[in-house]
Amino acid sequence: MNWTKKIHRTIITALSATLIMVSGWGASASSVHAAASATPAACGTGDHGLLQSLQNKHSGDVSTPLTFSDVQFLNGDIGRAAGNGFMIGTSNGGCNFQEIYEGQWSFKQIDFPDNVHGFALASVKEGQARYLIGTSNGGSEWKRLSNKAVSFERIDFIDSKIGFGYNRASTYYTKDGGLIWSKISTPSNTRGTYFSDRNTGWAVVIVPGTGYRVMKTTDGGKNWTLSLKSTFSNPEYGQITAKGDQVDVVLYGGSGMSQTSYSLYTSTNKGKSWNRVIAQETAGGGPAPGSGKAVINKGPASGRPGNLELVGNNTTFLVGYSDAAEKVAVGRSYNGGKQWTNLPAIAGYDGVISFTSNKEGWLAVRERDYSSLYVTKDGGASWQLRFSLKMLSL
Template sequence: MNWTKKIHLKALTILSAGLLAVSSGGAAAPVHAAPAGAGDHGLLKQLQAKYLAAEETPLSFNDLAFLSADTGRAAGKGFMIGTSDGGSHFQKIYEGQWNFRQISFPDNVHGWALASVQEQNGAYLIGTSDGGKTWKRISESQVGFERIAFTDSKHGFGYVRAFTYYTEDGGRSWSQIKTPANTRGAEFTSRNNGWAVVVAPGEGYRVMKTTDGGSTWKLALKSAFAYPEYGQVYAKGDQVYALLYGGSGMSQTSYSLYASGNQGKSWTRVIAQETAGGGPAPGSGSALLKKGPASGRPGNMQLAGSSTAFLAGYSPAGEQVAVGRTVNAGKQWSNLPAIAGYEARISFPDSKAGWMAVKGADTSSLYATKDGGMTWTEKFAFKGKSQ
């Protein structure tokens, strides 16, 4: 097996040496329900008031991560909050300098984040070993990762559009996984098993698969028409989804979603959304639907169980957010009812229970669903001065 040699952060072109943020001990996670009547939304009024004193806009959620229907976290500029009772109570977990861009919590204790120092453009890789109460820099300088995904307290992946990196020590050192030339997005479910969206100039695009850690790649899906600007693969068990992004313009994005329920042996083109602002949808062939959820831009996907998957969608011009859903690995697809909002990000710990962070004109809210996205209940909201 041709694995690349482990190198420290400072040896990577996009990273520099840092301190390990994950301790060997396991501190108790801070996300616990407050006594009834003592942990309602008023607990966070001070945090909101302090922010609104200096800013016109409300605090805003950038990402969320839920381990179950009851337990999870949401974070944004300078804060992280959490619940362990399905949103009946929330508590402030963290307040400080970090502007959380993306968070990854494989358990209720260990977590990692891409975060900037307030308004800085670049992001650092930071980690916590007490559920998010305290954070330490793992990288001393800013990193180039666009996305991270940790599978347990030590193992994880860091992604840029063309390259993938792997860590076995909580992010202190990383090894590069070999991906095909002209990769425009990759996803690994384990060190050996991964997927890549590859552009073949003049020929179209390919979705490639590896089962030996990147030593060899095999063709899983191809098209000779309208190759994507970039792609994102989501995989879990037998389910695989290739989300291919076309052009963007006028608050619109063209995209295609392909689904496989047999690890890439066969595919269904689920969504092919072309727009006036974004042009044609990448790929070719007939699709089940010509529009995605909220008829807008695609957000993130979440895979649950053996055959259920969700895709967030949002339309800034239409002021709507929604999720699309399949319960049979993409053979059928439903765009579920929309709610008001400009942008959305989802976290589904199972096939029925899910959470959605929604940004509005002057609000940022957390919604929960118990019926797989058919209906949503607002559980928490930061509101601006006009609300």
């Protein structure tokens, strides 16, 4: 397989430019956090020959089949999904997909603050080193923003200039679109952070032999104060996100036998008080970290937690997946964690969600030999297949 053949590169560049002009790629669009647009008309899976084209360029390499690694929608119509050497997009809610990029970059995470500017963590083909790359034309062309590999496990750009880079121990900040980064001071033994702006941030901190602390800063990391105290003998790390007055934290316990124990905590008053929403104890992972009565004792798919999203007012979505049961599902709360609903599962091994409202969302699912994109219009209660990367018969 050769992702860099000049003839392919020329064709893709021309196609991408056409798509940008005709389909709206690269045109101004609402923020990634904006509300969803009107529901598109009913349609099919949106393939229209694209799958055959992608697989032809993949040279029929079944040892590394095409796989989605991330999905992100700006609103109900416009979104992208990316994987190992490709990116596709839609401007009509998945009724049709177009190829945006084909080349050397194997995407791990994509982040488009608008429809023109985008950033990604990506490796070269199947390499292990991750690079920060950027685009200013909707994703058809990408360039390295640093010659060296980065330690980031996750990126989050507020706009085309301001962004944050995270690994479990550290947080970095840029104000020039990812060219220069400065390290933000975080507490010792930090194992997960999130900043909603340069001054306001949250950190999950491990106190050896004691448990977790969720700390908060309002002065850009100069000072940190205690927000949540949670005891657990063998803590691992945490996932945090915030929107408005709401803050959600997933505290990870132990893992074993394809199981992970975890707790989900929600605050609707900027961390002044917390509600324990999920406390999932497993045979392989042990007790759920934390204490106090939980709303529910099992998370979505009764499996490992995936990415967590907050949308609208007091709405939380969490994807979960069970390797052993081959199930992927979404759980949700519409009232700041006071009630929680685990929704029906679909077949798969893991998943990534992107919700644009409390009803509209997308799910990229890895199945046994391929991966697929699903859309929901009822907050995850049901899912409709929109695109599948299942190998075609040769």
